[in-house]
Structures are given as C-alpha cells and as structure tokens.
Amino acid sequence: MKSFFSKEGKSFLLKLNAGLYGPELFAVVRREYPGLISSIRKNGDYNVLKLNIEDNGELFDFLNYLLYLKQDR
Amino acid sequence: MDKIFAKGKNFIKLSVDTTVYPLTAIYSAGYVFLEKAYLYLDRGGKDKIEVWLYPKAKGSNLEKLGMDFSNELLNFSHYFSSLKTNADALKMLMQRALFSTAPSLAKEAEDKEIEDLIKELEEEEKLESVGKKTPKKAK
Numbered sequence: 001m002k003s004f005f006s007k008e009g010k011s012f013l014l015k016l017n018a019g020l021y022g023p024e025l026f027a028v029v030r031r032e033y034p035g036l037i038s039s040i041r042k043n044g045d046y047n048v049l050k051l052n053i054e055d056n057g058e059l060f061d062f063l064n065y066l067l068y069l070k071q072d073r
Numbered sequence: 074m075d076k077i078f079a080k081g082k083n084f085i086k087l088s089v090d091t092t093v094y095p096l097t098a099i100y101s102a103g104y105v106f107l108e109k110a111y112l113y114l115d116r117g118g119k120d121k122i123e124v125w126l127y128p129k130a131k132g133s134n135l136e137k138l139g140m141d142f143s144n145e146l147l148n149f150s151h152y153f154s155s156l157k158t159n160a161d162a163l164k165m166l167m168q169r170a171l172f173s174t175a176p177s178l179a180k181e182a183e184d185k186e187i188e189d190l191i192k193e194l195e196e197e198e199k200l201e202s203v204g205k206k207t208p209k210k211a212k
Contacts, residue, residue, distance in 0.1 A: 004113055004125075020114045020122070045116065060111035060127060067112055071104040 005059055011038065012059050014049045016066075021047070025069050036062075078139050085135040087124045087142060088117050098149035099124065105145055110138060 004015045026049070029037055039050040053059055079086040089099055099122055103112045110126045117123035128138050172179040 004115065017114065017116050019116065063113055064107050064111055067100070067103050067114070068107060071100050 008050070010052075010054070012051045012053055014051055014059065014062070015043070015046050016049065018042075018045055018047050021066055021070070023047075025066050028069055029065070077143075078136070080135055084125050084127045085139040087126070087139055089122045089124055089146065091120050091122055094146045094150050095153060096122070097153055098146055101149040101152075102142060102145035106142060 006013045026037060026040060026047075036052055037049055038052050041048045041050075051059065051062065053062065077088055079088075091099075099114070103114070103124065106112060106126065108129075110128050112127075113125040115123045115125070124142065126135075126138055126142060128135065172182070
C-alpha cells in the first residue's frame, strides 16, 4: 500500500492533497511553529512538506494538528 | 460493490463517497476522532475521500473504530442537512426572539413596512393618473 510519508535524513516528507489541506493551514503552522515546515514543494494535486521532526509520533501529531486547525477556524 | 474498509497492520482506511457524505461532515467527524485516532485524509478518485485512521490506543479494534467513524459521519451529515432544511425557520425564530427582547426594533420594522406600503400605493396612484391623462387616439 502506498505511503503518504517518508523519512529523509533527519526530516520527514509528508504528502498532502492540496484540496483537502489548504495553504491557509500551512500559514498558521508557520506562524505558530516557525521552522517546523522547512519547505513546501508542489507536486500535481499534492503539496509535499519537508518537516523538521524526529519521529513518526510527531508526524501523526502534526497531521491531527492540521485537521484541528481546519475545523477550529 | 466497492470495498468501504481496507485494513492495514495498524490502521483502517475508509472510502467515503462525497455525494452521500459532504466534506464538512468528514472534517467534523474527523475532529471528533482526534482524541481516539490519528487521521489522514486523501482523495481516492472521483467523489471519493479516503480517511486513514490510526488508533492511539494499542490493541484497538480497527473494525469498530471504522464503524464508529461511519456512524459519526452519518450523524454530522444528518446535522448539516437538517440545518439547511431548517434555515428559514431558524431565521424567523431568531428575528422574533430579537424583536421580543427589543420592542423598539419591532416598532422600527413595523414603521418601515407601513412606509413601504404607502410608497407602493403612491406609485400605483401615479401610474393610474398618468394613464387617465393620456389622450385617447382619435378614430
């Protein structure tokens, strides 16, 4: 089964559908947690985020944080 | 028939039809599940959203988690469709509630209604008088 994330050195790459996770969320993350997103690369209908996080646990916390932002705003 | 659930080692994936469940219901159900599971959303083809659920508690029953999520989807879909259906009734109730707490607003609304009615009648009268003044064509 395809995976939506991968590890690259000390970072994680996370693939997010642009229609479901909009850029407004990334703007909030950048404001609240500067340095967490080190880059965003557009790839078709997806944004590939390079995240400065250490492990899978933090990655999943980040995913839930995005959904929280989506719904709470 | 399409498969609705797909189970992995530590997650369950649901395929949700957006023509049945609106996107807002998917986000809302996801929000409710933030405490129970980690969630990832993806497009799964035309009119389909994939919801990946990773339970936070070890040894969780994945099928039960998936089915609970489906119930939550139905719950929110019903809520949003009822909200749409009852929007006019709600608007009217809110207006009445506001007017009852502030009688001056009711008076204002009433005055405005009377004013509009008078204007309408005056315009009708004007149109009638113009019609009378117009000379009939000589035969």
